[in-house]
Amino acid sequence: MHPRAIAPVEWTSLESSPCRRRYRPYRGRAIPYAVNRLVNAEVIVSYNGNHRDLLDLAPLAGLPAGRLIEIRGGHIDMREVCWSKDIWGSDLVSTYLMHFKRLPPTYEGSNRRDVLMTYHLWKRWKDGRLKVVDGRPPGVPPP
DSSP, rough: OOOHHHHHOOOOOOOSSSGGGOOOEEEEEGGGHHHHHHOOOOOESSSSTTTHHHHHTGGGGGTTTOOOOOSSSSSEEEHHHHSSSSSSOOOOOHHHHOOOOOOOSSSHHHHHHHHHHHHHHHHHHHHHHSSOOOBBBBTTOOO
């Protein structure tokens, strides 16, 4: 099953207003262009991208189903940042609501909301303000 729309987002700064960032969904014939942008991006930030997004994109890049798409830049999977590679943890909405009081408003349905929530979690992580990192509150050592 191929996604109907994907949305690489260009974040040129860590400004607080989501209105200043560029959100652009790619549909239909534009999806290969979006896949090319993702493959060549300097950094991709996702939530559960290693177990979902990069697998879903592989067939769109001409790879067999079930294979991770290979990207040239870095990849930050915020699910793994929050919950570690060893703990499945929680879904994006639940993890987001651990850090914020309400879900962000959207105009593009759940895709845009997911992009905004992932960005906000990433920004909290970069600012050192995540409430859960590697499955534990920051500063709590592993057992």
